[in-house]
Amino acid sequence: MQDLGRQFDVVVIGAGVSGCAVARELARTTASVCVLERGDDVCCGTSKANSAIVHAGYDAMPGSLMARLNVEGNALMYELAKKLQFTIKSIGSLVVCTSERDMDGLRELFARGVANGVPNLEIVDRDTLRSMEPNISVNAVGALWAPTAGIVDPFGLNVALAENAAKNGVRFAFDAPVTAMERRPEGGFALETPQGRFLARCVVNAAGVYADQIHNMVCEDKLEIVPRRGQYMLLDTTAGSHVRHVVFALPSAMGKGVLVSPTIHGNLIVGPTAEDIQDKEGTDTTAAGLAEVTEKCGITVADVPLREVITSFSGLRAHRAEHEFLIGENPSAPGFVDCSAIESPGLTASPAIGRMVAGIVCDILGLGERAAGEFVETRQGIPNMNDLTYDEWGRLCEENPLYGRVICRCCHVTEAQIVDAIHRPCGARSLDGVKRRAGACMGRCQAGFCTPKIMEILSRELPGVSMETVTKAGPGSEFVFGHVKDAIAKEGCTHE
Ligand SMILES: Cc1cc2nc3c(=O)[nH]c(=O)nc-3n(C[C@H](O)[C@H](O)[C@H](O)COP(=O)(O)OP(=O)(O)OC[C@H]3O[C@@H](n4cnc5c(N)ncnc54)[C@H](O)[C@@H]3O)c2cc1C
Numbered sequence: 001m002q003d004l005g006r007q008f009d010v011v012v013i014g015a016g017v018s019g020c021a022v023a024r025e026l027a028r029t030t031a032s033v034c035v036l037e038r039g040d041d042v043c044c045g046t047s048k049a050n051s052a053i054v055h056a057g058y059d060a061m062p063g064s065l066m067a068r069l070n071v072e073g074n075a076l077m078y079e080l081a082k083k084l085q086f087t088i089k090s091i092g093s094l095v096v097c098t099s100e101r102d103m104d105g106l107r108e109l110f111a112r113g114v115a116n117g118v119p120n121l122e123i124v125d126r127d128t129l130r131s132m133e134p135n136i137s138v139n140a141v142g143a144l145w146a147p148t149a150g151i152v153d154p155f156g157l158n159v160a161l162a163e164n165a166a167k168n169g170v171r172f173a174f175d176a177p178v179t180a181m182e183r184r185p186e187g188g189f190a191l192e193t194p195q196g197r198f199l200a201r202c203v204v205n206a207a208g209v210y211a212d213q214i215h216n217m218v219c220e221d222k223l224e225i226v227p228r229r230g231q232y233m234l235l236d237t238t239a240g241s242h243v244r245h246v247v248f249a250l251p252s253a254m255g256k257g258v259l260v261s262p263t264i265h266g267n268l269i270v271g272p273t274a275e276d277i278q279d280k281e282g283t284d285t286t287a288a289g290l291a292e293v294t295e296k297c298g299i300t301v302a303d304v305p306l307r308e309v310i311t312s313f314s315g316l317r318a319h320r321a322e323h324e325f326l327i328g329e330n331p332s333a334p335g336f337v338d339c340s341a342i343e344s345p346g347l348t349a350s351p352a353i354g355r356m357v358a359g360i361v362c363d364i365l366g367l368g369e370r371a372a373g374e375f376v377e378t379r380q381g382i383p384n385m386n387d388l389t390y391d392e393w394g395r396l397c398e399e400n401p402l403y404g405r406v407i408c409r410c411c412h413v414t415e416a417q418i419v420d421a422i423h424r425p426c427g428a429r430s431l432d433g434v435k436r437r438a439g440a441c442m443g444r445c446q447a448g449f450c451t452p453k454i455m456e457i458l459s460r461e462l463p464g465v466s467m468e469t470v471t472k473a474g475p476g477s478e479f480v481f482g483h484v485k486d487a488i489a490k491e492g493c494t495h496e
Helices: 017-026 065-084 100-116 126-132 154-167 208-218 287-300 346-365 390-399 415-423 431-438 451-461 484-491
Strands: 007-013 033-036 093-097 122-125 142-146 150-152 171-173 180-183 189-193 196-205 226-235 246-249 259-262 268-271 309-319 326-329 336-340 406-408
Touching: 007 017, 007 189, 007 346, 017 033, 017 154, 017 336, 017 346, 033 154, 033 196, 065 100, 065 150, 065 154, 065 346, 093 100, 093 126, 100 122, 100 142, 122 126, 126 142, 150 154, 154 171, 154 346, 154 431, 180 208, 196 208, 196 346, 208 309, 208 336, 226 287, 246 287, 268 287, 326 346, 336 346, 406 451, 415 431, 415 451, 431 451
Parallel strands: 007 033, 007 196, 033 171, 093 246, 196 336
Antiparallel strands: 093 142, 122 142, 180 189, 189 196, 226 268, 226 309, 246 259, 259 268, 326 336
8 A cells, every 4th residue: 555644554553662562563564654642752651650570471370462472572572672772681570478378379470480481480488588689578488589570661662662663664643642533434444633534454552541442433342441550659779779689579469569679770669559540641649559559568678768769650550351461353343453451561571562463463464574674673772871981981972072961960861862862763852752762850859950951952952842832741741831021021020
């Protein structure tokens, strides 16, 4: 099919990790592909607010899609990180048992992991556990050790997938929520957005917590996605080494429980809760939720330095009653492919999800691969000053003096990195966009010092963007509402 601008072989709805992983895989084929995203950027939904653990894969039920894609995704993720240059660390995870009574539960988890094909699992005793994790609770009696688990930069993963997809010809439309969709009599779909109508032969539904609304527009069976909120506290980098591995409690029916883990940016994360709510935008934190996190993190880890909390946040799992990914073409709507109910471990599974969904689309449309060498497999990441020696940093400054202007003092992010983040394919257009790509604003001051400087850079680098129209995260989140002098003049005040 000829690409007529708004007419595509495939439209992917949603630019989270799932949609971007699918889009990147489809970019290997001859299909014309467009991603429609309701937010102003990639990584606006659940992909930006989660534990960011690369799960080993012992948690999901053997035989489930979740289990298979988790283990496959884990294996693919480390290789993908090298190709696309996002940050990942293989630090391993421990599921800690704090009572002899519960050791059977731990052994069950071990058996499940073995059935799922998770390599190198081991049950470690109290002494081994203590030597691995000195701050473990005194009540800990043993743990399930999974060396293939890790931590990842979730923004970096999502942005890298999108950038590489765009580099390979995928189009992205932001601020483009799909508000209606219908099947066309001649086949395919017509999708309505505030940016006009898009036509597609095939649609991939990767709309996160909104996937039920999209599904129910064209499918006869009805889908219900319940937002299951998880609240977190993030601690300063001074607390980042309180644990060395991802430390979980034994999982329950509501999920994997409260974890304590280092993050890829050197902080310590504690959480999440698991609360079913109605509001698909309900990402607020509550006193009760944070109190629960405070209490539960102490079950597995001693003396968590909670005075070091620098921020709190929450994310929404796209939960459905079956607690299973929903992936496949819907029989009542040929060409409509769900990539829905991608709750945890969706981040880990994303490379495998991308392959699986793209495979389904290829079968539906009879797509072939692009000619050899046409698909660019790799991506150059934005250099991170924290990974460089002073000499290496100095050499960068000689090439580009903007590497010598530190804008974010907490995280050592320079003007050169911010400018780079803005001018890449699918580049940053807001403060949060800069944060997710260049790693600014993530430190102790939580953007208190660097916000005005980043606003200046955004308004200088982006055509048509002034200080008044720079946003934190898209329309409605502007920082500046006018000039103080104008307000004074209007009010008739005088300065004394
Ligand atoms: C508390 C919590 C902890 C988690 N921890 C982990 C973990 O440690 N490891 C792990 O592997 N997984 C984890 N997950 C799961 C993981 O974060 C998700 O599975 C994954 O991010 C889902 O990605 P997605 O692309 O499917 O959805 P999203 O990231 O939500 O993307 C969906 C996108 O669709 C867009 N959209 C919605 N409606 C429309 C519309 N009408 N038109 C256009 N666009 C639309 C949204 O704006 C959004 O950008 C966790 C999740 C939560 C909530």
